Structures are given as structure tokens and as C-alpha cells.
Amino acid sequence: MTLPGFPDAAPLAGLAGGVLIGLAAAIMLLGAGRIAGVSGIAARAAGLGGSGMERSSAWAFVIGLPLGALVIMAALGGIEASFASPLVLAIAGLVVGVGTKLGSGCTSGHGVCGMSRFSARSIVATLTFMATGFATVAAMNAAGLEVLR
Amino acid sequence: MNARAIVSLLSGAVFGAGLALGGMTNPARVRGFLDLFGDWDPTLAFVMGGAVLVMVVVWRIQPRLAHPVFAQAFAIPTRKDLDVRLIGGAALFGIGWGIAGLCPGPGIAALVIEPLGAAIFVATMLAGMGFVHLAERKS
Secondary structure, three states: OOEOOEOOOOHHHHHHHHHHHHHHHHHHHHHHOOOOOHHHHHHHHOOOOOOOOOHHHHHHHHHHHHHHHHHHHHHHOOOOOOOEOHHHHHHHHHHHHHHHHHOOOOHHHHHHHHHHHOOHHHHHHHHHHHHHHHHHHHHHHHOOOOOEO | OOHHHHHHHHHHHHHHHHHHHOOOOOHHHHHHHHOOOOOOOOHHHHHHHHHHHHHHHHHHHHHHOOOOOOOOOOOOOOOOOOOHHHHHHHHHHHHHHHHHOOOHHHHHHHHHOOHHHHHHHHHHHHHHHHHHHHHHHHO
């Protein structure tokens, strides 16, 4: 299925992926009582603060992420991906690390888990990072910066 | 491994599968969504919408449970204040997200898709988190 006006969009795969992400967050919340916020859990696994989650659980979640991707990669016979150069990835990673630590969360914790419980902090954070994300891509495009290879 | 670690492994795996299926491990898809004023790709909105819809229902179920299935109590954020740190941090995160089209979840999940690129992103992301963590411990 394609969306009228957006021939490159993948709405059904997107929706199915989103439902899986929602189920993953449900498993974490109802099973272990915690928010499935990736930045906080990754920080916890690395011993860089984060929540009071057990280290073993934090590591288990972090290891699960690529394992799940691997299953989809095997099922679909590969996954398309164009990444930026190592230098650009290094800069982006640093900014994402500082930003998510200061802002107490990322797309998963604020965007999925927080917005769905109508948390004011998460709604404000999500609107903010979406706005600066839009602005960053617009500014880079205006400057003619093509980063993906 | 205790029961919570197994639950966390399962949650991570389902999460990673969802990210990959939804196209979020491809920075081109994510930057396509962020390219609102150009050649916009709405796919990410479907991913986010699907995930939020499921969780809206789950947050209605959660209060009916005395405790999580495998833990003594729920650990859910309680803060309600909006501060400069939250907004500034989120603003910075959005800039980093826009630069390379990766946020923490897809960055880690993509370790099996684009190993070198994802590893560089995850390593500097942890360095950034570590920088803030250390700066705060000193103050």
C-alpha cells in the first residue's frame, strides 16, 4: 500500500513496526514496571547514571535491540540503510548523548512512553526535539550538506 | 538471569524488531521525515502513531495492576515541572537526531545492519552521556 502523494512512504510497515514498539514498551512496563526509554537504559547499562533499573536488565534490553533487528533482517532478506560518514556519525552521536542525558530521554522514553500517558514534560520534550530536528535538516539542506551515503 | 532481565531482553528484541520493520534503522527514512519542508516522508509518523496508540491503552491497564508481573513496584517518572535543562537537552537531541538521522534505539539496533557506522554513533553517544554524568557528579 502506498500513500497518495507520498510514493516512497511505507505506512503499513511503519504502523506494524510502531505496534511492535508499543508492545515492547508494554512488556517492559507491565512485566518489569519500567519505562522503555532507550537513552536512559543505555546510560544505565554503561554505568552512566540513568534509572535505578538493575544493570542485568539494562544490558538484556540493550542486547535485545540488535537481536530483534537481526530477526527482521533475516525475515526480509536484508534491510536498506544509508548512513552518514564516520565523522558525521561521531558528531551526531555526541550531540545525541549530551542532549538525551540533559533532556532525560529520547524518542522512546518521551515520544512513545511519555506522550502516551500525557506527561507534560514528555510532550514538551517531544515537540522540542521534533522542531529542532526539522530545523536541522532544513538548514543542512539549505546549505547543500548531503550527509547520507 | 532473573525474570526481569528476561522480560527486558524480550522487550528489547521486540523493540528492535519494530524499529527495523518500521524503517527506523535507515537514517534516510528518519531524515526523510525530518525533511518537513522538502521531500517529506511521513512513515515515521505511522511508527510513532502505532506505538503511542498501543501505549495509550496500556497506561489504562497499568493502574489496575497492584504491581508489575515480575517486580515489587512500578518505577514511573513523577516530575511535572518544565525546566531549561529538559527543553535545552531535548533541543540538542533534536539537532543530533537531524544531523545523522539516528536516535539511541535505532543506533543500537543498527549495530547488526551497519556495524561500523552504528558503533561509532553509539560510542560517541555514550561519551556524550558520560560527559554530562561526570560534570554533574562534580557539581
